[in-house]
Amino acid sequence: MLRTAILAAARTPTVERLITNASVARSLVARYVAGDEVADAVRVSQELIADGLAVTLDQLGEDTEDEAGAAATTEAYCGLLDALAHAGLAPPAEVSVKLSAVGQRLDPKLATENARKICQAAAAVGTTVTLDMEDHTTTDLTLDTLSTLRVDYPSTGAVLQAYLRRTETDCRELAHAGSRVRLCKGAYAEPESVGFENALDVDRSYVRCLNVLMAGEGYPMIATHDPRLVAIGEERARWYDRTPDTFEFQMLYGVRSDEQRRLARDGYTVRIYLPYGRDWYPYLMRRLAERPAYVALFARSLVSS
Template identity: 50%
Template sequence: MTGLGDALSNPLRPVILTAAKSDAVRRVVTAAPPTRRIVDRFVAGNTRADAVAVATQLLGSGRGVSVDHLGENTLDVGQARVIVEEYCDLLTDLGKLEELTPETFRGAPAVEVSVKLTALGLSLGSDGSKIALDHAREICAAAQNVGAWVSIDAEHHTVTDDTLAIVRELRIDFPDVGAVVQAYLRRTEGDCRELSGPRSRVRLCKGAYDEPESVAYRDRAEVDASYLRCLQILMDGDGYPMVASHDPAVVTAVDPLAAVAGRGRSDFEHQMLFGIRDVEQVRLAGAGRRVRVYVPYGSQWYGYLMRRLAERPSNLRFFLQSLLSRD
């Protein structure tokens, strides 16, 4: 769930995102034994079994899940096929958890998978869009067979046009495919209007990549204001808004916006990341809100971890304390 966290709240964010591109930094971080401690906080584990175990626990607590097999920027069609097969096997396993569906999700799938199109081959040259579309169709069909949803994750702005074009193609045969948009991009208000038609699902997050000012708001207040404008567009639209934010101000704003738009509690959902604000997730679910938790798993956790550290000072403090601790 790219950008679910509250981007720009960490003053070291640009430095961390730059370091995330460094092979030298990657080697140091991944080799440090304490790193596993913070990875375990944000990532369900390396294997599909780990992800299913966490999903089982979350469904039992009254929350839904959106499971993501970590990986992006695949440059080999064979590796893309491996990822597709992993998602299909994952969906088979998740489909067996239907009896754990929380009461708040009756009428909507409590199980979803999130997919990055660059993991499916979007970056594979001139044929990338077709390869990614065909692979995404296969995953959508597998999800449909077990009654699950699929959302197509947002990535760097350079692939936004291709990503949304593929979403539109997928929705012809799979109308419930979710689109993910990032409020820090200047284009996103228009994308929200276009994407929020009948039966559509749109996940709105703030954004987690390091984008240039020419395409993205860089000031935190501007991002927050854009998020609320986009959220109002989605609430006023005909689709199903997925409010992906941990920001208390956003969480507080949801109910009034929904009420003005005439929406009940089953007409939208909150989404938050595994390992962040768990108490708040439980509180919202206990109050009868639909809450879906983004559950990443897999060995390709480095880029995801660095984005989480860049989003919130508290995440970075936790990481540094883990590195300094001998326990």
């Protein structure tokens, strides 16, 4: 219930105004976001890479409403890739792109062409792109874009969400050689007709999907902080004789940092999802929805500020 309410607030302009102007939000944002500028993204990437981690960078922003905004986001990603290359960080840095930020709601073809420009810029500096997955109404469109982009850029990564009932089938289709697939639980509010409501059902689905990906021939990217699922990921890697260059763990910047470093020390590839930019509101709300314990604290600080 609380999760659904927070995710609904993520799309409510009055709540957005209240929260983005609150100083308490700024301090929470600092936990999850590198900073406002490309320079912040590069600096934090450098620190993470020095600690033995890889990164995937997200220029914050979604649901772009006009072509100019979509073009600006595309340019921003190309600029980011140049800056990463200039700093000698691309690779191991790659980028994660939300298709809604590059125009998917206006015209899926426009979003595909903008994403292609980002793939081109990534390939030019020797790295790649992963397409984030948004709510279920966009899943088919995003997978269509993925297959179009993979013709020329086969390393383009997909994201699949274990909370969707369809995902085990999607995993089977994408578990082929060369296919990079990030498996996460899913961060949006979805109706029961398409998604599992119960946390245990989501976890069970995650394990079924993980089994398909780890048994397959692709490159699974195990994106979770859940200690049980991380342990199952490690166990499946041993079972399927997967060496550290054939799969990776992924976690969000600011979440379970000690575990990120523990996995890296144990020889696993660990990639940190690192957002930056000023448009942090929906991202912060999804992080709050995952951590209801913060919400009471956050609400109290809002009232007293």
